[in-house]
Amino acid sequence: MHLKLFVLSASSVVLWLAPLATLNKTLDIHKALQGVSLGAAIACAVAAGNIAREQAEQNDIEEIKTRAITADVVDEIATSAYISQQQRQQEAELILASPSDEVEANRQALEAIYSESLQDNTSASEHPDYLMYLEICKSREAGKSITWIVENILKMGGRKFSDGKVKLQTLLNKFEEEK
Amino acid sequence: MRAMYLANYFVAGCIAFSLLGWVASLHPIAFRAVLCFLAAIAIAWGLSWLLDFSLSKLLKISVADLQALLISGLAMLLIGLGVFLCT
Numbered sequence: 001m002h003l004k005l006f007v008l009s010a011s012s013v014v015l016w017l018a019p020l021a022t023l024n025k026t027l028d029i030h031k032a033l034q035g036v037s038l039g040a041a042i043a044c045a046v047a048a049g050n051i052a053r054e055q056a057e058q059n060d061i062e063e064i065k066t067r068a069i070t071a072d073v074v075d076e077i078a079t080s081a082y083i084s085q086q087q088r089q090q091e092a093e094l095i096l097a098s099p100s101d102e103v104e105a106n107r108q109a110l111e112a113i114y115s116e117s118l119q120d121n122t123s124a125s126e127h128p129d130y131l132m133y134l135e136i137c138k139s140r141e142a143g144k145s146i147t148w149i150v151e152n153i154l155k156m157g158g159r160k161f162s163d164g165k166v167k168l169q170t171l172l173n174k175f176e177e178e179k
Numbered sequence: 180m181r182a183m184y185l186a187n188y189f190v191a192g193c194i195a196f197s198l199l200g201w202v203a204s205l206h207p208i209a210f211r212a213v214l215c216f217l218a219a220i221a222i223a224w225g226l227s228w229l230l231d232f233s234l235s236k237l238l239k240i241s242v243a244d245l246q247a248l249l250i251s252g253l254a255m256l257l258i259g260l261g262v263f264l265c266t
Contacts, residue, residue, distance in 0.1 A: 052184030
């Protein structure tokens with residue numbers, strides 16, 4: 001298209017100037033040729049002008065399209081960022097609006113799901129002595145003495161009492177370290 | 180590209196005035212006709228300068244654009260007829 005435009009422009013100028021400069025105005029045939037040449041030159045110049053105008057309009061449209069696409073992308077990014085922010089704000093407001101014990105429960109549940117300590121606890125709970133350890137903890141919280149715990153929970157009274165004390169200490173050390 | 184299309188239309192206007200000169204050179208009656216046509220153009224051109232604001236509203240273009248058109252029309256006439264007479 002550009003080549004056509006340049007050829008038409010150049011030919012219009014050549015068809016305008018060359019016959020006027022070279023041909024004799026007194027001869028009828030030359031005069032006729034000049035007229036034809038000038039008419040053709042006008043046609044070439046108008047055609048080239050039309051092509052150039054179409055190209056200029058297309059360039060303007062492309063520029064407008066590019067600007068519109070850029071504005072659309074920017075708007076989309078801004079909207080998604082705004083929505084994301086709104087969602088986070090709503091979630092935070094919901095958490096704040098719920099009762100405190102529920103928040104604590106949610107927090108503990110989340111901790112249970114995501115923290116590695118839960119995995120350790122899970123492995124500890126699968127241990128056969130874990131239930132015994134829980135009973136020991138409850139008894140200690142209830143204020144029971146070590147002797148009572150050894151005799152009634154570990155069932156190691158009498159001659160096995162010293163072994164029972166060692167076992168108790170081992171259990172406590174084991175599960176409290178894992179905690 | 181915009182300059183290209185303006186230049187092409189300008190060249191077309193110059194060639195049109197050269198063609199007008201060529202028509203004027205064909206016959207004395209044609210010469211008078213062309214002179215009358217040029218006189219009419221000159222009157223219209225002068226009136227356009229006087230009525231530029233109302234004419235710009237009528238044509239829905241800015242006054243600056245209208246004045247540019249009038250000046251370029253004069254330049255086309257001078258160049259076109261000048262090229263025809265000097266060659």
